[in-house]
Amino acid sequence: MKIDPDSTADFSAQIAQAIRDAIVSGDLIVDQRLPSEAELADQFAVSRPTVREALKRLAAQSLIRTQRGATGGAFVNRLRFEEAYDQQVTTSTLLLSMNSVSFDVACEARYALERACGPLAAQRRTPDQLATMRAEIHRQSQPGLTDEAFCASDVTLHRALVDGAGNKVLSYQLAGAVEAMHPLMNMITFTARSRERIVALHTALADALEAQDAATVDQTLVELESYTRELAHSVVTARAHQKTKNDPNRRKRTEPKESRSA
Amino acid sequence: MKIDPDSTADFSAQIAQAIRDAIVSGDLIVDQRLPSEAELADQFAVSRPTVREALKRLAAQSLIRTQRGATGGAFVNRLRFEEAYDQQVTTSTLLLSMNSVSFDVACEARYALERACGPLAAQRRTPDQLATMRAEIHRQSQPGLTDEAFCASDVTLHRALVDGAGNKVLSYQLAGAVEAMHPLMNMITFTARSRERIVALHTALADALEAQDAATVDQTLVELESYTRELAHSVVTARAHQKTKNDPNRRKRTEPKESRSA
DNA sequence: AGACATTAATATGTAAGACAAATGAAAATT
DNA sequence: AATTTTCATTTGTCTTACATATTAATGTCT
Known part of the structure; x- marks a missing residue:
């Protein structure tokens, strides 16, 4: 286990690798216990701070833990x-936001994957998972719920569906x-009528799962996807109209340089 | 942006967070450029090495890059x-090996997800992706191919299928x-007959994709999954027999401690 | 002898200061 | 005007030192 002193990469990166x-x-x-920092420093012929930087890189990936x-x-x-x-959630979320992935692409991926769980979930869903879904559906039909809370509940419900497949991998x-869609979903304003429709679909989903009816589960997910995308599109077009109305000559976004919270 | 000096966590972990x-x-x-290490050290009231450890944590997650x-x-x-x-590949691979996930569970997950790509790939696959699949099928039918190379080709083919869905997410x-299955697949010995069968299924898959026949794509993937699991089971039972033959009174599996490849 | 307090040893966590090396911008020179 | 030189800034690395957590050994008292 050696490092290459001629490499352009940092020592700490090489040691971590x-x-x-x-x-x-x-x-x-x-x-298994790694050699102490001092020993590693000796082995790699670098100083202890450099070894520490390498170890912190590994700790950031949860590959090691340290104990005093x-x-x-x-x-x-x-x-x-x-x-x-x-x-995974952190990475996926950043990946979507930093590469300006469209709602449609993310939504398509999410529902394609969820539909993959459908048949397994219809077969294996536990009473516990069904109860979670019912509880979230009930929460979603509460009138005073904020959009954000509605979204969070949506995520919980969908995770229950996914967990229903009974496959940890x-x-x-x-x-x-599922989670990376959360920020994108949060941009949607859920009207009372759209919530009603979503709750109806969620109920159909839970019913189909309870009845172990894989075909209906799949169909309901298709409808849910289509309706979600419809909602998102209406938001986008509405926002576009508002923007041109409020500030038709707004400057092109270069460097927002917004204030940072302390 | 402050840190809590009473927290049990390391300063560097808190700063990174x-x-x-x-x-x-x-x-x-x-x-956007972060403040220099010296400035960050001032802001957080810690030393520069501590700041550097925090930055290396972030660099390990590709959240920042540094330049001299x-x-x-x-x-x-x-x-x-x-x-x-x-x-994702590193994490998934380690997750499977460290939690001793069974071949069946991993295989089920993999094919469930690939089947999710099937309909989209049947619709959108490009000539390029089809060509990749054909090339890998050709490689797989070469007689002299090692098991490892056969697996690697398999992974490439399946990734072409996945990419065929035309959705980066x-x-x-x-x-x-797909990739995390690689080490598990590598434990299988592929006989000439099993390779023949797999190549036939891969060909059927490519044909169906070319014909944009989603139903056949799905069915072929189902058959491929079932055959892969069958193969894995025969390997497991064969290995079990061999073990009991060689060492009938072996101790119950607590710590396998088998030889590690260098 | 046994229970408890003390001490020592070892490891990570943090600090401070120094120098090397890379790099871009400003200054000086041709 | 173009080129070279100088210089300031910033990360990368080393050295040394001390703080702190934790365990093991030691010693003391009952």
Whole structure:
């Protein structure tokens, strides 16, 4: 496990990669203790701060954990589904916002993936998951609910559907797709009538799942996708009209430089 | 943007989180330059090495990039699909191996997701993607091919299918599912007869895609999944027999500790 | 002898200061 | 005007030091 002093990359990046490779290849196994920072510094012939930077890179990916004290050190971390979820959600969300992915593309991906879960969920959904869906549907029909809370409830319901497939890998892979839609959905204003329609579709979905009727689950998801996209389009066109009305000669967006919260 | 000196977490983790939040919330926008390390150290009232550890954490997630020199510094990085792919593949692979996910569960997830791409791919596949699939099918029918190369070709073919859906978000989400199967697939020994069968199914898949026949695409994927699982099962049972034959009184599996490839 | 407090050792966490190297901009020179 | 030189800025790295957490060993008292 060595580094190349001629490489253009930082030492800390190279060291991190070397350790990462050792973990991925199985050279370092879960819960195994890495050499102390001082020893690693010796081995790689760099200073301790440089080693620390490398270790922090790995910690950021949840590949290692550190512990202070006499028997402490850096240990290979067992990557858990929950941690992986969080990373996936953050990455997916940023990916969508930074590459200005359209609502349609994201929506298509999300529903294509959810429909993949449909047949499995119809087969395996637990009473618990059905109860979660019913509870969220009930919440969604409350009149005083904010748009944001409505969206959050929507995400919870859809995650229950995904979890219904009873496949942790599937749940993990879809976490990003479902959650990353959240910010995009938040731009929609849900009128009372549109909420009514969505609640009706959600109810149909829950009913079909309860009846283990895969075909209806799939059909309902198709309708839900189509209606969601319809809603988003009406928002976009409405906003476009408003913009040209309010500020027809607005400057082209170059550097907003908005104030940062302290 | 402050940190809590009473928190149990490291300063560097807190600072990283604060900056991460600023990026996710849109407070810091793409290509915006962060204050220099010295300024950040002042702002957060910590030393420069601590700030650097925080920045390296963010760099490990591709959230920032750094540049040396007079006009250098740390900049908010535009997260690209390609970088996100890689991270997803690493994370997914480790997730599967560290949580000893069964072949069946991973395989089910993979094919459920690929079938989600089927209808879209049947509609949108480009001549280029079809050509890639044909080329890989040809490679797979070469007699001298190692099992590892056969697997790698399989992955390429399946990625072409996924990309055929013409949805970058979908391609990104599925990268992990497809690639993470690679190590598991590598445990299978592909006999000449099984390769023949797989090549036939791959050909049927390519034909159906070319004919834009979504139903056949779906059916072929179902058959491919069933055959893959069948293959894996035969390998598992064969291995089990061999083990009991070689070492009938072996201890119950607690810590396999099998030989690791260098 | 056993329970408890003290001490020591080891590790990570943090700080401070210094120098090297890269890089772009300004200044000086041709 | 074009080119070269100088210089200021910023990250990358090293060294040393101390703070703090944690465990193990030691010692003391009952």
